Amino acid sequence: MIDKTQYIYGIHAVLEAIDAGKDIDKIFLSKTLNNDTAQEIIDRARALQVPVQRVPVQKIDRITRRNHQGVLAMMAAVTYYRVEQLVPQLFDDGENPFIVVLDGVTDVRNFGAVARTCECAGVSAIVIPDRESVSVNADAVKTSAGALNYLPVCREHNLVNAVKFLRDSGFKIVGTSDKNATSYTAADYTGPVAIVLGAEDKGISPEIMKLCDTRVFIPEFGHINSLNVSVAGGIMIYEVVRQRLNDNQQVN
Secondary structure, rough: OOHHHHHHHHHOHHHHHHOOOOOOOEEEEOOOOOOOHHHHHHHHHHHHOEEEEEEEEEHOOOOOOOOOOOEEEEEEOEEEOOOOHHHHHHHHOOOOOOOOOEEEOOOHHHHHHHHHHHHHOOOOEEEEEEEOOOOHHHHHHHOOOOHOOOEEEEOOOOHHHHHHHHHHHHOEEEOOOOOOOOEEEOOOOOOOOEEEEEOOEEEEOHHHHHHOOEEEEEEOOOOOOOOOOHHHHHHHHHHHHHHHOOOOOOOO
């Protein structure tokens, strides 16, 4: 059952939330709502890069039986950032930035575990796409043991462009792969770096993998050859920490 505090329903209430700049995770819009108001919601949400999903009205009914008018906004539990806004600030603050990019991770427990490790390791931010990705809701914050209250999350409409921006800004883009890869300990993480972690079922998308400067693998010697993404993330994140400490750097 969804907590009532996590959503806003009704046409005018949702439009007011958009205009007020509320942190909205996504908007559900009934497939039967096809009028000027529906288009207005779509246009205003698109301007703020808030995802709008067309859904059967029954899906909204399952969340609330109130007079939702075919519109419901799921509220984000954190304030979202954009990489082009955050990265310059990191450099201005004198940081050696370390960013984790999650490509298609949808399981809230995995996301929360990765976020918890990121916060403990001093990661600068997590980057996620606005579609086919986990929602940063109250459950995610709880699963992260509160780490998401401190760790910036950048939500990007186009993850490929976001990774290109990171690379153009001087980040080394490192992807985990079992093909044409070197051991994860052989790569150099002492400069600005973005570690890309993919979904367990699909891995990193081909478009993102093409942007990786380095592909690394984590050795596996068992029978199943399938590390949980949060475990793989922990290994990669703390290899960055190890190298930076050995390089006499102060971890962020």
